[in-house]
Amino acid sequence: MMSQSISINGRTKGSISALFLLTLTACGGGPEGVLTPISANLVSPSASDVTMLVATSRKPSGDPATLFTGERSPALSLTDLTISIPPNRAPGTVEWPKKLPPNPQKEFAVIAAKSLSIPEAHDWLHSHNSNGRVLVFVHGFNNRYEDSVFRFAQFVHDSRAKVVPILFTWPSRASVFGYNYDKESANFSRTAFERTLKALADDRGVTDITVMAHSMGTWLAMESLRQMALEDGQVSPKISNVILASPDLDVDVFGRQWTELGPKKPKFTITVSRNDRALAVSRLIAGNVDRVGQADPSKEPYKSKLEAAGITVLDLTDVKTDDRLNHSKFAESPEIVQLLGAQLGSGQILTDSRVGLGDKLGLMVAGTVDTVGNAAAATLSAPITTVEGKADKPAPDELETILKGDATTE
Structure with missing residues (x-):
């Protein structure tokens, strides 16, 4: 049997570099300078x-035309943006301008x-707050300012979630x-994001906050929540839900972060995809330690650890989108977007009884007593697998090593 360790020689480095270039282009896209507002009179009455x-x-x-660069600022900036x-x-798509100014009949455009x-914020x-519910989104690696703006606008629109988008x-x-x-910039931004969350939690008009983060942004989200818990003794009770989409998180580090959030945690939902090519490369360059976003929730040690922690996992491995890297399914699959949006708008958490996509996507519910239909529960190769923890209080001795699995290569 061949050794499971990886020896990096010149040829391997070249292969890794090529794969790195191929895969980690996932998060960026589109032309530059698209943020100059156009006249609202140019927008079709049928547009939304x-x-x-934006903080x-x-x-x-x-x-x-760009508003902000990719460099760091010690000051937090706030902007009111309206996207046409x-x-x-097609739901799940961002229609980037092919030339400037954009054509609002066919393309995304800034109108304010x-x-x-x-x-003023x-x-x-x-x-803008009609029901007290706020959704805070944190983007991932390789994003310009406008990339994150247009992607979030697409998600909010397609999800139809009745929330205040931040x-x-x-x-x-x-x-x-x-x-x-980028990783160091995420570290740099921990306090700024924590203060943003605290400002929202301190607002009397805000009753419920969901934090949704993607890819490397999940590191920033977890670190800021951890910092809040260590400083205040707990994560603010108003932060009721945390959604980690394709989390680029070392499983060992996530286990430590989870433990340090304390006993009173928000409800966590994680989307994973075992064929996520971007996370495969991230794992390779990060010491060959499993990434949370590639975990298989139906197998040990993940299954029991996730159940004990009460974490809901949406396994999107077999969900098909146009994303060749399988890294942005949470936003590009219309069904997943609408699933998340329905939960956000109702203020409810994702559970096996509320998913409601069994007939359409062949849902299997694993790790629970209840199922969404016998036929759906018996589907072994389901496009979506929901692993729903039933423990009211996670076992403390298990949380430190939650998600820790075999980090060998295939």
Whole structure:
């Protein structure tokens, strides 16, 4: 039998570099300079729009076409943005402008952009908050400011979630060669994101906060929540749900972060895909330790650890999208977007009895007593697997090593 260790020689380095370039281009995209607002008169009456509050630890560019760079700023900046969504668009897609100015009949376009002070941001929150529910999104690696804005606008629109959309975008150089810079930028932004969450939690008009993070953004989200728990003794009770989409998290590190959130945690939902090519490369360059977003929730040691922790897992391995890297299914699959949106809008957590996609996608419910239909539960190769923990209180002795599995290569 061949050794499971990896010896890095010149040829292997070249292969890794090529694979790295191939896969980690997943998160960025589109032309530059698309944020200059166009006249709202140019927008079709059948178009939709999404208005969001954007908080960022990026450095301002001084250019209305880009607004912010990928460099770091010690000051938090706040912006009110409205994005026009064209009609007759396939759900799950972002229609980038092919040239400037954009054509709002066919492409995403900014129709309003305004810098806000902190008091103005509070006023904005009150004027847009009808039900007290807030969704805060954190993007992943290799994102320009506009990448994260358009992707979040697409998700909010397609999910139809009745929430106040707030985007937190951290400094990314939007380069496949900038992985280490981006990771350090996520570290740099921990306090800024924590303060953003605290400001929302302290607002009397906000009753419920969901934090949704993607890829490397899950590191920032977990670190900020952990920092809040260590400083305040717990994560704010208003943060009721945390959704980690394709988390680029070392399973050992996630176990430690989870433990340090304390006994009173938000409800966690994680989306995984065992064929996520971007996370496969991340695992390779990060010491060959499993990534949370590639875990198989139907097998040990993951299954029992996830159940003990009460973490819900959506296994999207067999869900098909146009994403050749299988890294952004949470936003590109219309069914998954609508599933998440329905839960966000109702303020409920994802459970086996609420998923409701068994007939359409062949749902299998594993690790629970209840199922969504006998036929769905018997489907062994289901496109979505929900692993729902039943323990009210996670076992403390298991949480430190939650998700830790065999880190050998195939």
